[in-house]
Amino acid sequence: MTQEYEPEATRRETGEAESSRASRGWWDRNADEYQNEHGGFLGDDRFVWGPEGLDEAEAALLGPAESLKGRDVLEIGAGAAQCSRWLAARGARPVALDLSHRQLQHALRIGVDFPLVEADACALPFADGSFDLACSAYGAVPFVADPVRLMREVRRVLRPGGRWVFSVTHPIRWAFPDEPGPEGLSVAASYFDRTPYVEQDKTGRAVYVEHHRTVGDRVRDVVAAGFRLVDLVEPEWPAWNQQEWGGWSPLRGHLIPGTAIFVCERD
Template sequence: MMTLDTTPGKADREEAEDLALRRPAEAAESSRANRLWWDRNADEYQDEHGAFLGDDRFVWCPEGLDEADARLLGEVRGLDVLEIGAGAAQCSRWLTAQGARPVALDLSYRQLQHARRIDLSRDQRPLPLVQADAAVLPFADGSFDLACSAYGAVPFSADTARLMREVHRVLRPGARWVFSTTHPIRWAFPDEPGEEGLTASGSYFDRTPYVEQDEQGRASYVEHHRTLGDRVRELVAAGFTLLDLVEPEWPAGLTSEWGGWSPLRGRHIPGTAIFVAQRG
C-alpha cells in the first residue's frame, strides 16, 4: 500500500455513491472487488500520495516511519526479496539501491503500470513485476530470503491465515516477514481525522468486514479486520516467530492528513501496527 501500498482510508475514497456497510465478504469477492478498485483508483492514489511515498523510498506508514531509520528488515544486501502489495514499487526501488534483489508483486495491474512508468522515467533497469493475489503466490517453495509489505495485501485479504502460510512457504529458513497494516484498535473508532475519530463507536472484537457495494449488492471495495491476538496466532500457526510489534508514534513535525490518519488522532491512538516475524 499504504502500499507503500498504504490503505487509503475510508475518508479518502471517491465512490460516495456506493453503500458502505459491514457484512461478510469471502475471498473471491474481496479479491475481485479490491483488484478492480485499485485499477480504477491507482492514478488518483499515486497523484495524491506519490510525493509522500517518493519514487525510491521505503516508508512503512502514514506516520512516516522510514526503513532507512527503522531497519526492521535487517541487512538486505544480497537477499532475494518479495515485496507484497507493492503498488508502484517504491519500496522495491529502495531495496535495489541497498543491494537487494526484489520482486514487486501486486493484485492491481494499474498499480504495476505505475511501477513501470517510474522505472522508465528514471532510465533504470526495470524491476521484476508480478500481478497475483498474495494468498496464492506464484513462486516455488523457498524462493526468497525476505518478504515485506507496507500496507499491501494484508488489510484486503479475506483469508490472511492462508496468506501467512503462503509467505512462509516461499521463504527460506530463518527469513524475515515484516508487514505494516492499520492498527486493529482503529476498527473500534470512526475513520475520521477530527474529533469524531476519537470516540469509540464499535466493538474492537467485531471482525465483520467493511464493504462498499453498488446498487446490485456487488462489492466494490473490502477491508478485513483482525485483532492483535488474531494476527499473532496466524503468524505462529503458519510457522513464524514474532520478533517485534512496532506501533509508530505520530512525529511532531508531520502536519498532513492521510484519510483517517491525522496529527490529532496520532497523538491519542496508534494508527499502524508493524509485525516483524521470522520463519522457523
C-alpha cells in the same frame, strides 16, 4: 447528466473470491488518484511503513541496510514499487508483486530494473524457498479474507531463517470513526466485531473490502502460519508530519496508534 452512483458502506460477511475481485477492481480504478494524492509523500524510492512516515532506513525492521545486499526480497502489495526501488538501491534483489495491473503500470512509469509480478498474494507464483525476506507496507494483508493462507504462502516461498514484515491499520482504529478530526476520537463500534467493512454497488456487489482482525487475531494468524513473532512496532506520530491521510492525522496520531507492524521470522 447521469449522477455517478456512490457505493454503499456496510458491514457484512464476504469470502475470498469476492474480496480478491473487489480489491483488484478498486485498485485498478483508483491507482491514478492514489498515486497523485500520495506519491509525493511516498516518494519514488522511499520505503515508508505507513502514514506516520516511519522509514525503513530508520527502523531497519528487515535488518541493517548493509545486510540487504544480495538478498532476494519479495514485496507484496507493492503498488508503484517504491519500497522495492529503495531495496534495489541497497543492493537487494527485489521482486514487486501486486494484484492491480494499474498499480504496476505506475511502477513502470516511474521506472524499474527488477521484476514486476501481477498475482494474488494468496497464490504466490514462486517456488518454495525463493526469497530471503518478504515485506508488505499496507499491501494485501488487510484485504484478504484468509490471512493465514496468505502467510502460509509467504512462509512457503521464504528460506529458513527468512524474515516477514508487514504493516496494517492498527486494529484499535476499527473501534473509532475513520475521521481525522475530533469526531474520530470517540469509540463508535465494538473492537471485537470482526465483520468486514464492505462498499457495494447498487446490485449489492462488493467494490471494496477490508477485513478487521484484533491484535490477538493477528498474533494467532502469524503463529498459525508457522512464523515466530519477534516484534510488534506501533509507530508514534512524529512532530514533522503535519499531513492528513484519510483517518490518519497529527491530532489522532498523538493519542492512539494508527499502524501496527508485525516482524516475523521463519524458523
